Amino acid sequence: MTFVTTATDSVLSLPDHTQLPDSDGTFVKNLQEHPQSILLTDSIKPILEQLHPDGQYCIGQDSGIYWRLTDPPQKGAEAPDWFYVPNVPPTLNGKIRRSYVLWKEYVAPLIVIEFVSGDGSEERDRTPPSLREDGTVGKFWVYEQAIRVPYYAIYEVEKALLEVYRLLDNTYQLMRPNERGHYLIAPLAVELGIWQGRYQNAELPWLRWWNAQGNLLLTGEERAEVERQRAEVERHKRETIVEKLRSLSPEQLDALGIDPKMLD
Structure with a gap:
């Protein structure tokens, strides 16, 4: 598939989420990734429903974010393990989103989270396109300079290590944790941190949300158990x-x- 654009091309002629691949054919790298994404989504849902009573928000889990046109198309996309976009419809024309296409949306995700499966070099790769003959770029560079995501979190499961970056003056700055060891995501009034406990029949360090007062945001199952x-x-x-x-x-x-x- 080849895309050729000129200065006179209309945005309406560019491919949308139904015309772009929704997978690169690779496997999820470890069995914790899927429940980890569900845990993040399930527990923050009440907060997002308060912020968006009209339901205008989107959550992606291991879904592609297309930020440039390439051949093949997948080279112009990143697939974060988890991301949240405010003030956009969850579906388009009555169809479930296959991916998130920036040139059709214009609204960047507020936060992107990557779960590290290797040594973390891919998630921290700042290489710009000008330094590689094949035009590929580093994931860190894409989020910082191309998509310009305000908050970027890197979670190393094996080390139970969390890094959160905030975009300041066009550059990612490594945030410092607060006294609870959490990172404040100010626009959501929530904190992101690591919780040691049992979820989905596994005792592991899990990435979780807390409210601004330091109270753990519970999943639907946990809320039902409390009741x-x-x-x-x-x-x-x-x-x-x-x-x-x-x-x-x-x-x-x-x-x-x-x-x-x-x-x-």
């Missing part, structure tokens, strides 16, 4: 009160204005 435990505590309290009232004499219950029949 179940709360209901169990309330039920136990009621049963304890009823048992104490049943130990009282009719006269004592009458003095409290309680009908003994209510305790049956």
Whole structure:
């Protein structure tokens, strides 16, 4: 597939997400990547629903971001493990997004997250296109200089190491963690950090969100469990009160204005 553009080409003639490949044919590099992405998406969903009551936002998980036209098309795309784009529709013309095409959207992701499977050199590669004969570029350079993503996170699972960069003065600056060891993503009023615990039947260091007060953002399953435990505590309290009232004499219950029949 070859794309040829000129100065007179209309943006409307450029390929969209339905015309561009949605996969490069490679496998997910480790079994933690998929549940890790789900964990990030599931737990931050209530925050995004508050920020976007109209539902205008997009989350990508191992999905392509097309930032330039190339032949083959995949050379002009990066596929972050997780990213979030504010103020764009989750679908286009009633179709699920196959990829995110910048020349059709114009809105860059607010945050991109990469899960390192190798030595981390690919995720930190700052090589510009001018330094390689084949025109390939470093992933770090693409996010910083081409797509211009405000926040870029690199998570090394094997080392339980997290780096977060913020775009300042057109350059990524390595952020310092706060006193909780987390990184504030200010536009979302959330923090990103590492949590050691069990998720999807695996005890591992997981990348997770916290609110600005340092409270862990729970998944839907975790929220349901908290509600179940709360209901169990309330039920136990009621049963304890009823048992104490049943130990009282009719006269004592009458003095409290309680009908003994209510305790049956």
